[in-house]
Amino acid sequence: MHWFYERKRDTASTMPKHKPDRKIPALMLQGTSSNAGKSVLTAALCRILLQDGYSVAPFKAQNMALNSFVTPDGREIGRAQAVQAAACRLEPDARMNPVLLKPSSDTGSQVIVMGHAVGNMRVKEYVSFKPEAFRTVQQAYDSLSAQHDVMVLEGAGSPAEINLKAHDIVNMQMARYADARVLLVGDIDRGGVFASLVGTMELLDPWERDLVAGFVLNRFRGDASLLDPALEYTTRKTGKPFFGVVPHVTELGLPEEDSVSFKEAMCRNMPKAGSCVDVALIDLPHIANFTDLDALSGEPDVRVRGVRSPGELGRPDCILIPGSKNTLGDLEWLRRTGLASAIEQMGRQSAENAPEIVGICGGLQMLGRSVEDPLQVESDGRNDQTEGLGLLNVHTIMGPDKVLTRVEGTHTAFDLSVCGYEIHHGRTQVGEGGGVSPCVVLPDGTAAGYSTADGRVWGTYMHGVFDADEFRRAFVDRLRSRRGEAPLGRVVAPYSLDPALDRLAAVVREALDMSAVYRLLGLS
Known part of the structure; x- marks a missing residue:
């Protein structure tokens, strides 16, 4: 069963006509940098407040991420906010992440507002669009907060990025709108955290400093008492206290919050005890929804490792091509690196021990014969048609409308239920001559994936296909x-976020001065 099908609670995505007279208690986590652990700490505080009897909801005004999730009403939000919703035992809601940016190149992103794509914008275009986006953000916050007792907000990057402050909609401007007190999070595992905390405070305007209630150190290893002199000095220097030191938590069992954490985790993925199935994950430049691998990598007899060159490929038991925000560009990258040729060669081997090759979403499209993008939905106009790997006799054409839906179906090779969600622009059809058959079939008979006759090459549009415990074990077996x-x-290894969220909440509750947090919120 997919992790978000465990508990369901209806939420309405309607917007209020009027601004509420009074803001509800709100706490915001901002960081001295990206990947400081804000998303995980937000989830932890959401679960703690829920455990203590409060109706709580998460909120992030603007998220830039290639990991996304589909709400029950067919809208797209950041995956981190979906995990935070799970911490609150709520269904994900577009109001929790009203603006999502999905980078498609170094200078441009697809802009998603209230769960629906409004277009691709370069940086200057998006800056001009931000005032309109912030009005939507405010409406979403007012609507969502009106249904709960307390809100836990997450910032983005750092509030001290002075080149972005003039058009900020996610950090201090959002904190001011929500009347939220801010806890500034620093990642001590990186080093230089005290300079980062003091430097951040120095770069804030006076009104922004007033919103900061104090600091949280994250990912500490060792004896926290050794930090006392540094904590005391930083408090004297800034006038802000520390609310706690959160230890480094390994193997938490939650989806990585961004690609930085994901790639670090892959680098740390050392061989496990005993014999392991070797899964080679192709680490695409525009890799998206890499959390599809979380449940698989959690199996004790599976090792998932990232691969970026033919020399790293080795002789795996499975090659997995994940989702991509730029399928055509990533296909070209596969050809430049030589990985395309290596994968094609392994895909055509007839040996019994030849690797199984699996594609998810963009990976399915890449396994086909061609990918066309006549409307330049993902491409930049220089490559509106690209030859695929040719391992499945299917063709994909990108369309203007994005498929956003939660799905349940059956994996035909095992006759086992799978469920998840689809997020894609492409429409994939079987080519002349056939040679492939549906491998994931929805209740209405629609194919959500295709396979070769022997089942050794297959792909599906269903994100989260490996979250189903029985199917995942049958696949590994x-x-x-x-x-x-x-x-x-x-x-x-049953896959469930709920126990992991409870473990996280226990660690953070022990590490933070929760009495001080409650006083800050004005809650008893």
């Missing part, structure tokens, strides 16, 4: 059998 090992035949 098939790989075990191909390498000559006995299948385990039972679920050994």
Whole structure:
């Protein structure tokens, strides 16, 4: 079962006509940098407040991420906000992340407002659009907060990015609108955290400093008492207290919050004890929704490792091509690096121990014969048609309308239920001559993926396909059998976010001065 199908609670995505007279209690987590751990700490505080009896909701005005999720009403939000919603035991809601930016190049992004794409914009275009976006952000916050007791907000990057402050809609401007007190989070694991905290405060305007209630150190390893002199000095220098020191938590079991964390986790993914199925994940330049691999990498007999060159490919049991925000560009990258040729060669091997090759969403499109983008939905006009890997006899054409839907179906090779969500512009059809068959079928008979006759190459549009415990184990056992090992035949690592969120909440509750947090919020 998919992790978000565990609990369901209806939420309405309607906007209020009038601004409420009074703001509800709100706390905001901002960071001295990106990847400081704001998303995870926001989820932790959401779960703590829920455990203590409050109706709480998360909010991030603007998120830039290639990890996204689909709400029940077919809208797209950042995956981190979906996890935070799970911490609150709420269904994800577009109001929790009213603006989502999905980078498609170094200078441009697809802009998604209230869950629907409004176009691709370069930086200057988006800056001009921001006043309109902020009005939508304010309406979304007012509507969502009116239904809850307390809000936990997340900032983005750093509030001290002085080149962005003039048109900020996600950090201090949002905190001021929400009447939220700010906790500034620093990642001590990176080094230089005290200089970052003091430097951030120095670059803030006086009114912004007034919103900062204090600091939180994150990801500390060792004896926290050794930090006392530095904490005391920083408090004297800034006038702001520390609310706690959160320890470094390993193997938490939650989706990585961004690509930085994800790639670091892949680098740390050392061989596990005993024999492991070897899954080579193609680390595409525009990799998207890489959290599709979380449940798979959590299996004790599976190792997922990132691959960016043919020399790193080795002889895996499975090659997995993930989603992409720029399928045509990433196909060209596969050809430039030589990975395309290596994957094609392995895909045409007939040996019994040849690797299984799997594509998810953009990966499915890449496995086909061609990908066309006549309307330049993803491409820049220089390459509106690209040859695929040719391992599946399917063709994809990008269209202007994005498919956004939650789906349930059956993986035909195992006759097991799978569920997840689809986010894609492409429409994929079987080519002349056939040779492929549906491998994931929805209740109405629609194919959500295709496979070769022997089942060794297959792809699906369903994100989260590996979250289903029984299917995932059957898939891993098939790989075990191909390498000559006995299948385990039972679920050994159930995938659920709820226990992980409870463990996270316990760690953060112990590390933070929650009495001070509640006083800050004006809650008993």
